[in-house]
Amino acid sequence: MINLKNLPNQQRGEVTKLFLRRHWLIVAEILGYLLTLVVIPFISMKFLTFAEIDPLSDIFWGPVTYLLFSVYLLFVLVIIITQFTDYYLDTWIVTTERIINIEQRGLFTRTISELHLNQIQDVTAERKGILSMFLNFGQVYIQTAGAKERFNFKQIHNPEGVKQVITGLINDDKRRHGDASGQSSDQNHSETTL
Amino acid sequence: MIPLWYLLIAYFALVALAFLFLFFNLFDISHFGLQNGKTSIVLAVYTLSFLLVLLISASLLITIDWGESIQISQITDIILQRISPSSL
Secondary structure, three states: OEOOOOOOOOOOOOOEEEEEOEOHHHHHHHHHHHHHHHHHHHHHHHHHHHOOOOHHHOOOHHHHHHHHHHHHHHHHHHHHHHHHHHHHHOEEEEEOOEEEEEEEEOOOEEEEEEEEHHHEEEEEEEOOOHHHHHHOEEEEEEEEOOOOOOEEEEEEEOHHHHHHHHHHHHHHHHHHHOOOEOEOOOOEEEEEEO | OEEOOHHHHHHHHHHHHHHHHHHHHHHHHHHHOEOOHHHHHHHHHHHHHHHHHHHHHHHHHOOOOOOOEEOHHHHHHHHHHHHOHHHO
């Protein structure tokens, strides 16, 4: 489990400033899928009733209908909780020393990347679309010098606020440690596949 | 004659598969989740919702007499009845 007060490789005096997940709209989307999928069997039964087909009264199709419905509910549940697990375990941790990017892809792939604040060249906040404007969510891109990939804080709440916090932390870090820009990028990237 | 309880074999196999995926989800959340109360709530919700779905399916399946047997021709009766009622 992740303990924000005791992160792996924690430096002396390092404090967690932000713990971010994707916007609550993603959870609403998952619940929307759940509602839609649960309603489908009932709509199907209504169609069958309208067509004067009653499988429940049949000696074979009655039990089969109940079994199919039960299995369908189980697998809808499994799909929904897997989607939620993917959302719940996608996190970004911003401390006074570094940024940790944890991406969960499905159940069996997890990528953890770490970037020290003194290697960050650019922080960009982005909001696209009418929904992101009203609900205040978007992306924050973190770019280092010479790195092929950049960190992408996807669909987070208040991207401008997060950008300001990170920029402030970078400036504080420069005051403490000096400006390390121009040094080789030391981004740690590890991919864990279960 | 095919006993109806043969259908339960496939059902329980699929329940076992769903349980396996539930286990993977619980493992990932408990292993990689944040150390706080929300994670415990998520684990509890996962477990309770799975048990709820099992309870719902059990309440439906318990109404069936699984000891009965059927003939293969009875499987297609309901379809033929729709296509050509006079043939039955």
